Amino acid sequence: MTKPSTATNLDSKLTRVGDIDAVIRTVETGDFLHAVETWKTAFGFTDEERWKRFAFEVSDYAVGAFVDDYPHALATVIMFDANFNGRVLKCGGIAGVACSPPMRKKGLVRAVLRDVLKRLNEEKVEISALWPFSYPFYEKMGYAVTDMQYEIVQKIDSIPKVGDSSRFRPVKLSDYEALMPIHQRWTKMSNLSLERNTARWERQLARPERQFVLYLHDDGYMIWNLQDPKDRTLEVVEWAYLTEEAFHDGLALIKNCGQLAFDSAKWIMADLEPFLKLGVSYPPAKVTVKHGMMSRVVNTEAFFKNSGLQNLAVEICDPLNISGHASDTVSSMGPGELIQVATGLLKPADDAASALYKAAAAPVSFSIEQY
Numbered sequence: 001m002t003k004p005s006t007a008t009n010l011d012s013k014l015t016r017v018g019d020i021d022a023v024i025r026t027v028e029t030g031d032f033l034h035a036v037e038t039w040k041t042a043f044g045f046t047d048e049e050r051w052k053r054f055a056f057e058v059s060d061y062a063v064g065a066f067v068d069d070y071p072h073a074l075a076t077v078i079m080f081d082a083n084f085n086g087r088v089l090k091c092g093g094i095a096g097v098a099c100s101p102p103m104r105k106k107g108l109v110r111a112v113l114r115d116v117l118k119r120l121n122e123e124k125v126e127i128s129a130l131w132p133f134s135y136p137f138y139e140k141m142g143y144a145v146t147d148m149q150y151e152i153v154q155k156i157d158s159i160p161k162v163g164d165s166s167r168f169r170p171v172k173l174s175d176y177e178a179l180m181p182i183h184q185r186w187t188k189m190s191n192l193s194l195e196r197n198t199a200r201w202e203r204q205l206a207r208p209e210r211q212f213v214l215y216l217h218d219d220g221y222m223i224w225n226l227q228d229p230k231d232r233t234l235e236v237v238e239w240a241y242l243t244e245e246a247f248h249d250g251l252a253l254i255k256n257c258g259q260l261a262f263d264s265a266k267w268i269m270a271d272l273e274p275f276l277k278l279g280v281s282y283p284p285a286k287v288t289v290k291h292g293m294m295s296r297v298v299n300t301e302a303f304f305k306n307s308g309l310q311n312l313a314v315e316i317c318d319p320l321n322i323s324g325h326a327s328d329t330v331s332s333m334g335p336g337e338l339i340q341v342a343t344g345l346l347k348p349a350d351d352a353a354s355a356l357y358k359a360a361a362a363p364v365s366f367s368i369e370q371y
């Protein structure tokens with residue numbers, strides 16, 4: 001992990017944000033007590049040790065808007081390798097976005113995100129991504145929804161009898177590394193899927209509010225949460241199936257859990273086809289289409305060069321003035337829309353970008369990592 005850099009802080013200077021003078025700089029360990037106050041009031045989590053690990057171990061660095069040396073607005077950056085168009089791009093994952101209640105709606109978070117994206121741009125990071133609390137909020141920062149996900153809730157009794165559950169074996173939580181090669185193969189199958197390192201695996205599986213069990217297959221794995229099931233529904237937190245057979249075997253495994261403990265099961269799919277091919281069951285499954293991650297291009301030049309789309313480079317406009325000019329006189333396409341167009345989620349309004357439409361649409365877009 002990159003440690004917070006003092007060099008960056010030497011460069012930090014007073015910035016006028018609306019009618020406030022703020023210093024935008026890297027969060028140092030000495031700022032932690034105040035930073036955690038801001039995070040606690042924003043997210044309602046009170047576990048200080050967990051926040052400390054999040055800010056200084058899980059995240060590569062955190063940036064704050066300091067007013068009178070108090071970090072009123074914060075965001076952390078977690079660097080990921082992102083799969084895109086069969087290549088691996090650098091992705092600045094943004095998390096822990098928060099503002100202390102007295103200083104909200106004054107533009108401080110926008111100033112922090114602008115600073116973060118400026119740093120990422122200087123480091124030639126191709127894209128940035130985040131899980132939004134509000135889509136319109138991050139649209140103003142140039143992000144756009146870049147994948148859709150299908151949530152299935154099905155009565156276990158009505159799951160068709162397919163597959164063989166015995167191809168799965170239980171794996172102890174401490175042996176989670178056995179799942180990692182499958183996860184790597186899985187992420188290679190989707191656009192915008194993020195690689196997960198050991199530290200992130202440990203964090204994902206150590207969430208205090210969940211109790212996980214793991215099952216491993218030659219071509220897949222499942223992670224279930226058994227803590228406090230709602231409406232007698234088994235929550236499949238993560239289901240990697242690399243083949244249709246592994247999907248069927250997983251359905252058989254879920255089916256074996258019906259009766260005493262659970263009536264229904266819930267899981268997420270990137271693509272409905274393997275499910276629809278099984279035909280309609282009674283009662284029918286409830287399928288909900290959900291927005292996935294939001295992404296945007298950061299360093300436009302690096303993005304086109306490293307994504308295999310170098311012959312299709314176009315100019316974009318960026319409300320934060322990082323990846324292109326803020327004005328829309330050159331182009332109406334934003335940094336998030338650029339990814340939507342390339343992956344086929346959005347048809348470009350602009351003729352100049354028509355060759356880019358679906359240019360990177362071969363793998364389905366699916367963001368697996370939660371952060």
Ligand SMILES: CC(C)(COP(=O)(O)OP(=O)(O)OC[C@H]1O[C@@H](n2cnc3c(N)ncnc32)[C@H](O)[C@@H]1OP(=O)(O)O)[C@@H](O)C(=O)NCCC(=O)NCCS
Nearest residue numbers: 042097098099104105106107108109110131132133134137
């Ligand atoms: C969401 C949050 C970070 C916003 O902080 P903030 O300091 O008010 O944000 P800013 O003042 O920089 O706002 C930037 C823009 O977003 C808009 N905005 C602010 N809060 C918004 C909200 N809840 N929904 C939609 N837009 C919002 C602002 O009006 C502003 O737009 P404008 O410049 O066009 O007027 C803050 O309310 C917070 O800490 N909430 C609790 C934690 C949380 O939900 N974090 C997000 C996790 S993904």
